[in-house]
Amino acid sequence: MQYLNTTHGTDILEALVDVIVENRNYLSEVDGAIGDGDHGINMAKGFRLCGESIQGQSLGLSKALGTLATTLMGSIGGSMGPLYGSLFLGMSNAIKECETLDARAFGDMLTGGLNALQGISDAQVGDKCLLDTLVPAVDDYRRAADNGEDFPAALDALRQGAERGCESTRELEARIGRAARLGERSRGHLDAGAVSCRLLLVTLADSTERHLEKAAA
Amino acid sequence: MQYLNTTHGTDILEALVDVIVENRNYLSEVDGAIGDGDHGINMAKGFRLCGESIQGQSLGLSKALGTLATTLMGSIGGSMGPLYGSLFLGMSNAIKECETLDARAFGDMLTGGLNALQGISDAQVGDKCLLDTLVPAVDDYRRAADNGEDFPAALDALRQGAERGCESTRELEARIGRAARLGERSRGHLDAGAVSCRLLLVTLADSTERHLEKAAA
Amino acid sequence: MQRIINDPDNVVDDAVRGYLRASPSLYAATDHPRVLKYAGETPDKVGVVTGGGSGHEPAFLGYVGEGLCDAVAIGEIFSSPTADAFLDAFRAADRGRGVACLYGNYAGDNMNVKMARQMAEMEGIDVKTVIARDDVASAPADQRDQRRGVAGEIMMWKVGGAAAARGDDLAEVIRLAQKAVDACSSIGIGLSSCTIPANGKPNFSIEPGHMELGIGHHGEPGIEVAPLTDATSMAKSMCDPVLADQDFTGGEVAVLVSGLGATPNMELNLLYAHIADRFEAESITVHRADIGNYFTSLEMMGATLTVMKLDDELKPLIDAPARSLAITR
Amino acid sequence: MQRIINDPDNVVDDAVRGYLRASPSLYAATDHPRVLKYAGETPDKVGVVTGGGSGHEPAFLGYVGEGLCDAVAIGEIFSSPTADAFLDAFRAADRGRGVACLYGNYAGDNMNVKMARQMAEMEGIDVKTVIARDDVASAPADQRDQRRGVAGEIMMWKVGGAAAARGDDLAEVIRLAQKAVDACSSIGIGLSSCTIPANGKPNFSIEPGHMELGIGHHGEPGIEVAPLTDATSMAKSMCDPVLADQDFTGGEVAVLVSGLGATPNMELNLLYAHIADRFEAESITVHRADIGNYFTSLEMMGATLTVMKLDDELKPLIDAPARSLAITR
Numbered sequence A, B: 001m002q003y004l005n006t007t008h009g010t011d012i013l014e015a016l017v018d019v020i021v022e023n024r025n026y027l028s029e030v031d032g033a034i035g036d037g038d039h040g041i042n043m044a045k046g047f048r049l050c051g052e053s054i055q056g057q058s059l060g061l062s063k064a065l066g067t068l069a070t071t072l073m074g075s076i077g078g079s080m081g082p083l084y085g086s087l088f089l090g091m092s093n094a095i096k097e098c099e100t101l102d103a104r105a106f107g108d109m110l111t112g113g114l115n116a117l118q119g120i121s122d123a124q125v126g127d128k129c130l131l132d133t134l135v136p137a138v139d140d141y142r143r144a145a146d147n148g149e150d151f152p153a154a155l156d157a158l159r160q161g162a163e164r165g166c167e168s169t170r171e172l173e174a175r176i177g178r179a180a181r182l183g184e185r186s187r188g189h190l191d192a193g194a195v196s197c198r199l200l201l202v203t204l205a206d207s208t209e210r211h212l213e214k215a216a217a
Numbered sequence C, D: 001m002q003r004i005i006n007d008p009d010n011v012v013d014d015a016v017r018g019y020l021r022a023s024p025s026l027y028a029a030t031d032h033p034r035v036l037k038y039a040g041e042t043p044d045k046v047g048v049v050t051g052g053g054s055g056h057e058p059a060f061l062g063y064v065g066e067g068l069c070d071a072v073a074i075g076e077i078f079s080s081p082t083a084d085a086f087l088d089a090f091r092a093a094d095r096g097r098g099v100a101c102l103y104g105n106y107a108g109d110n111m112n113v114k115m116a117r118q119m120a121e122m123e124g125i126d127v128k129t130v131i132a133r134d135d136v137a138s139a140p141a142d143q144r145d146q147r148r149g150v151a152g153e154i155m156m157w158k159v160g161g162a163a164a165a166r167g168d169d170l171a172e173v174i175r176l177a178q179k180a181v182d183a184c185s186s187i188g189i190g191l192s193s194c195t196i197p198a199n200g201k202p203n204f205s206i207e208p209g210h211m212e213l214g215i216g217h218h219g220e221p222g223i224e225v226a227p228l229t230d231a232t233s234m235a236k237s238m239c240d241p242v243l244a245d246q247d248f249t250g251g252e253v254a255v256l257v258s259g260l261g262a263t264p265n266m267e268l269n270l271l272y273a274h275i276a277d278r279f280e281a282e283s284i285t286v287h288r289a290d291i292g293n294y295f296t297s298l299e300m301m302g303a304t305l306t307v308m309k310l311d312d313e314l315k316p317l318i319d320a321p322a323r324s325l326a327i328t329r
């Protein structure tokens, strides 16, 4: 069986920071189509701050995710601060006690994040927001893991669920956020939050996969 | 010798009212080029009010001009109210005692108006305003009358001075009023106040000429 | 974008510095750069906190002062303050008698306040909230919990602030602030858009010759985009839904007409004349009317109307003394 | 033209009706439709009158009230009131102790006040005037009599109004109002134009990306049209000519930063932070700063800076209580 050693927190977190900072302009561009064009600015601001604050430290995954959560909550504001803040805080809390994560524990981490997020927001799948990425991705991951697929396969399900969910927002009419102003005209464009969520989940899957170790049988 | 019987006040005033009301749009158009395009509106408002207030009355010229002056002062405001108000008040005061006006007395009336106007304003010939019409017109009239030309010839000098003075504003750079904002760019356009002043002086000359009587020799 | 700013991304911090320098008798800094507190002496009383996105000046920070709010959390332009900022505002306002957090119904604010409140409870600060939902255009009366908060928030701050100032306890301050904003029905009319400095382009668009009835303070969609009418008709379009929302007939009201930013005061007063005519026709007595820029949306053109039903309990609180940038009486 | 009006030619009359309805505790009508007087009790004191064109709200009528002006003559948009209106304002304000007419240096106002004053003298009303000439951009210091009056007028009304309220005689009110406005140096910076309703098109133009330093309240030409700079540089461009105009160094000042209409308050405060920095560097102590829309030009974007040198005589008059739409302290 494969597992993730949670000592790789700094490394995994840096990958999340990098993908957001690298996609700053892309995210703003996506937001520009039906929002106000600042999603990349907002996200990069929070993630960059977090990257700076953990630099040179070697953190466990729970600690690293917790730092990300509090940095986002303390620096972004708006809706994204608390939403991504809760997501990562929920993930952090779910694995506080773990030294290693197997596929099931990793799933508990994802579910912990989703639950925390849903505890703070009434947003639903179909509203055209990050939940449209997050919910199918976590569902697909859990289904794979519950069906006994191995860790890499479950991570692949996470990636594919995220891609599919993100893509699903293209046809949705926005019911929340600025894009809701456009009604029908919000169709035909991806949702910026769904895109950033896809980037984060895919990157999380990728870097987790890189760190997977085989348990001494 | 020819003279004007001052009983024709209402008649002469109605001609002044008519020419302003008829040229309402033209005056605004001239003002529009380098001002704010409301000179016709402002002037027509005051003159129309005056026309209504004297309707059906048979007024002496002094009384009629006095009514015009107070109506303008009470209804136009801005600079035009007091300037045209003083002009007509000065004219009215200069002929209070007269039952008839010969060419010299008519000249005193014009000078009385000009003096009153200059008593209230520091505007100068060359500033690009109604004085550029008024001053040469009155000067030319006086010169003709002083040189012993007859009343109709003096009135003709008034008309020609007014035309020439008004036309002179085309090449001037505005130093007062809204057009002053444009500096150099105010050149090449007539000044609206100079145009209304020309209309008024020409009309005054025309209707005076119509009413001239020959003194029983 | 014709603005008086430096780095467009730092507009809010730069402005906060200006407010602190300009009004030292009103504002004191706190440990949090996005939290200001009232600089004067605050007796032992219930703390009153508000907060929200910037760009609505004088809201929110203009309502910090005597007889009003004790601390404010300041967000980016049109974006909720962080949970941290709300928490620090709670800390700044708390005198041990609890904190009334009076804010408007927006997703971000709801989430950030909720989180801040959880953290505050852990520190032993008792925080209760009232969430303004006075914008009749944002949802029908039977879905009032969906409605946005708009200029009715001002009435909520005034009443809650006055109740706290006279020494009411937290439960009573909350009850009265809730009663105040429940007594309010508001609607906005937008005549032009506005530009967030960091974005550099208009936030949405209203075609010249058109207006949007029921527009939100950030350009949220209204009830109807219609050709621009005269002020008489606009007054009717605003009064109709407001007067249909609650039964004001025969009663006494406080009225607030706020400009959205760039509409001159004379137009707001001109509009009010028609609103007053209508109220007279419906036997509604205007106890007081405040006309001016009380809750804006950057440089939008347009206006909002807020009507508040008064009774013997609310009236003295509305009339009570206050000193702040936005309201001094 | 996105405006809340009915007939564009009647905007002023329609707005006056609104002001009367909205603020009955401040305004009372007079026999003249373009003259409002203070509605409260006025004791036996020197009358204070002002007046000017509309479109500068809250100036001029917003400065009618307790401790300020007793009556105001109201002109068309950007156009002087009639001589009749000034005369009726003198009549409304006179309590037998004479009238101080405090207004700004514009050709139309000068002429209309002059005529009104002649008529008032015939009725036995003693009218003395102070003409504000505080705009440093409108003429050099040695031609101060050519300068326009701008937001320094507010200081003049405040000081003259407070002197009259405490019972000073006409000569003293005039002396102090004159001293107040002589102590003021002002400058404006324009970022966009505005549209007079009756004209329907912009009054002049400022290209996007540009600003006009020294612009007048009606768009009168300034010192320089330059590319738009950041707020730090704008503050410098405004402070340089103002601080060069009078020796403020080492002294105490009152500062007023007014928006021209559409510039949000946060930008005015942001600008003020840099002005305050500069004053600190020059050892100028700011006794009080008022930042807001105090003297506007319809929906122009931009701001004006007024700096007033204080002494022991002026300070208490600036700080004295007042109640009006524009200033309440």
Ligand SMILES: Nc1ncnc2c1ncn2[C@@H]1O[C@H](COP(=O)(O)OP(=O)(O)O)[C@@H](O)[C@H]1O
Residues within 6 Å of the ligand: A031, A035, A036, A037, A038, A039, A040, A042, A043, A078, A079, A080, A083, A121, A123, A128, A129, A130, A176, A177, A178, A191, A192, A193, A194, C078, C079, C107, C108
């Ligand atoms: N109430 C909400 N609940 C969940 N997600 C939301 C909500 N409002 C907005 N979003 C998400 O936020 C994204 C935009 O974020 P961002 O641009 O950073 O903030 P803003 O909308 O304040 O400019 C949208 O694409 C959407 O996914």
Ligand SMILES: Nc1ncnc2c1ncn2[C@@H]1O[C@H](COP(=O)(O)OP(=O)(O)O)[C@@H](O)[C@H]1O
Residues within 6 Å of the ligand: B031, B035, B036, B037, B038, B039, B040, B042, B043, B078, B079, B080, B083, B121, B123, B128, B129, B130, B176, B177, B178, B191, B192, B193, B194, D078, D079, D107, D108
């Ligand atoms: N200070 C002044 N002295 C003399 N004439 C002036 C002055 N200011 C403006 N004018 C005259 O007024 C005319 C414009 O008048 P009008 O359009 O009615 O008023 P406004 O300029 O207020 O719109 C100008 O063409 C000019 O002749």
Ligand SMILES: [Mg+2]
Residues within 6 Å of the ligand: A036, A038, C079
């Ligand atoms: Mg945004």
Ligand SMILES: [Mg+2]
Residues within 6 Å of the ligand: A031, A035, A036, A037, A038, A039
């Ligand atoms: Mg955005």
Ligand SMILES: [Mg+2]
Residues within 6 Å of the ligand: B031, B035, B036, B037, B038, B039
């Ligand atoms: Mg004009």
Ligand SMILES: [Mg+2]
Residues within 6 Å of the ligand: B036, B038, D079
């Ligand atoms: Mg005009």
